[in-house]
Amino acid sequence: MKVSDIDLLVKNAYVVTMDSQRRVINDGYIGIKNGVITEVGLIQDISPEVSAETVIDAHGALVHPGFIDTHIHLLYHNIRWANEDGVGWDTGALPIHGEYGSLLGQGLTEAVQDSDDIAEASIKLAALEMARNGTTCFLEAGGVSQGDLAAQCIEEIGIRGMLGGPFVKDISPDNPVSTPASLDEAVSNMGLELGRNTNPDSLVRGVVTISGMGSASDELLLAAKSMADEHGVIFNMHQSYWRGDAENDDLRLGRHPLVHYFDIGVLGENCTFSHVNIVRDDEMRPVIDSGMSISWCPIASMLYGVGGSIQGKHLELYKQGQNIALGCDSANWTSSFDVGEQAFIALLTAREKTEQSDALVAEDVFEMATINGAKAIGMSDTLGSLEVGKKADLVIRKSDLPESFPELDPIRSVIFSSRSRSVDTVIVDGQIIVKGACSTRVDEQEIFARSNEISQDVLERLDRSPPSGPWKRI
Ligand SMILES: [Zn+2]
Incomplete structure (x- = not known):
């Protein structure tokens, strides 16, 4: 040519x-x-x-x-840094992740999920932030029930997005604000975005996502895996973010969760689980044998002192050929929507943890941010590298x-x-x-102004003030 x-x-x-x-x-x-x-x-x-x-x-x-972010939530940019600094991820008065926080937080979660205005402002800001930081595709890990609105905002910014639909769960181990659905109801809320995949040129596609972290029965997990198999897409959920949810799984299942999931046939190459900060010795083999991917979100752990960068096995699994990709998580669970920053932090934590200056090198984390990300979202045939025939x-x-x-x-x-x-x-x-x-697509100043306006509006509706911090403000 x-x-x-x-x-x-x-x-x-x-x-x-x-x-x-x-x-x-x-x-x-x-x-x-x-x-x-x-x-x-x-x-x-x-x-x-x-x-x-x-x-x-x-x-x-x-x-x-382009960098590929394999774990983000779109709806919480309007409440970024709305809690006081130092507040725990599971105790904050405002939800930082949709699912966690107090009952007051649940009110906000419902408001965020029900209000198109709030959702639109957040999604545009989040997508703009990703685009400007060099992210060209992301995987939304659940919580968005306004799929068409989300797709419209993402397309306006011009990046690619894989949507998972609303949070889906059928059991609730320890979270008082969370309302589980029946198995049938949960299954009917799964895969709501898959219809987008009939258009091969669509920037926005669908995957199968459930909430995870101990909130799914074996039946729901198997239904999700089977739906992903049937549609040729990935099955994504949160798993073992911290010691507490891993231990809940241990108690509920009578063994370590990744061992159990492998045995019942849930794990496979099209599974991408997020965080996976806790992997016990007997869980290494199931993870490796299944060929699953892990979305490593180092800052989401470090920001709240969860310990994932010390206890996690991301480095060890990567060294054994496991597909490890990177994710930012949600607005209050990361520094910013910037995969390159996750890459840098992942490299630093690996070196610090092992006291080895070659634990990971720049090329390793570049791989995690690009080609591994493409595999983790089920798009390695079309994304992740600069080769003839790829997007x-x-x-x-x-x-x-x-x-x-x-x-x-x-x-x-x-x-x-x-x-x-x-x-x-x-x-x-x-x-x-x-x-x-x-x-080149949107009026950035308009998006910034709207973010301030909406965040004030949300705080007023909840009768709350912005965080005051330890210093005197005059
Ligand atoms: Zn998440």
């Missing part, structure tokens, strides 16, 4: 392909047509007189597949940041020093959705 036949040419790029050979192409180019990568190679192989409709000169900057989802870094110089090790520069501040251009499905680090 001549380059003149393509829509978009990215040239003079340091291309990190993430293909099976992990090729890195200095002075590379990428050709894109109809949202698909049609060429990847050395710039010297392009004839100088040909041109594409749009040409982006990367000026030597690093270009990589054109990529990030072009800035070439003029102090943190990027000298250019001795561009991959380490991105993970260690320039991080998301070096995101310049983000392309999804061949469309430029972020340019010069700003959205």
Whole structure:
């Protein structure tokens, strides 16, 4: 194909392909047509007189597949940092994750889930944040009952999203604010977004998601796995976030949960469980033998001192070839919706835990943020690497940041020093959705103003004030 036949040419790029050979192409180019990568190679192989409709000169900057966030919740951006700092994740007066918090929190959860205005403001802010941080696709881990509204907001920002629908559960081990459904009711609320998959070009797709963390009977788990098998999608849930829910599972099941799930046939290659901060020795083999994926959310553990980065086996499983991807979780359970930051923190925690400076290197976490993420969301055929035939989802870094110089090790520069501040251009499905680090699609100021307005409105409705903190405010 001549380059003149393509829509978009990215040239003079340091291309990190993430293909099976992990090729890195200095002075590379990428050709894109109809949202698909049609060429990847050395710039010297392009004839100088040909041109594409749009040409982006990367000026030597690093270009990589878009990051994939394998665990997020869209609805809680309006209440980010609404609790006092230091409040526990399971005791806060406001829910930080939809499911947890006091009865007052439950009121807010219902308000968030029932109000289209609140949902829209949160989803747009969350999706914009992901886009600007170089995330091109995410997996929503449950809680969104307004699927059409969510899809509309996500498409407006221009990224890809995998939606799981509302929280689904049929038992409630220890959470007083949580109302379990009957098994039939739970099953009928499962897979509500799968209809989106009939359109192969849709940016927003559906997967099978249940709430998890001890809130599903064996029957519900098996129904979810079987629905995922039938529809060729992943089955996602939370699992073993902290010692407490893992121990609840132990008591309820009479053995460690991952051993039990493997034995009853729930685990498989299309299973992606989030957190999995507690893995006992006898749970290693079931996890490995099943070929399941784990969404490692290091900051979601560290922010509340849960201990997952110390007790977890993410590093050990990764070293044994397990598919470990990265996730941010929800607004109050992470620093920001920034997979690159999770990657950096994951690397640091692995080194600190093992007292080994090579426990993980930059290339390892780059893998977790891209190709492993694609596998974890069931999209490894189309996403996660820059290869001919794959969807054109990529990030072009800035070439003029102090943190990027000298250019001795561009991959380490991105993970260690320039991080998301070096995101310049983000392309999804061949469309430029972020340019010069700003959205090309939406009025960002409008989204920011709306976030403030809605957050005030939510606090007023609950007769609460913003957190006061330890310092005197005048
Ligand atoms: Zn979650």
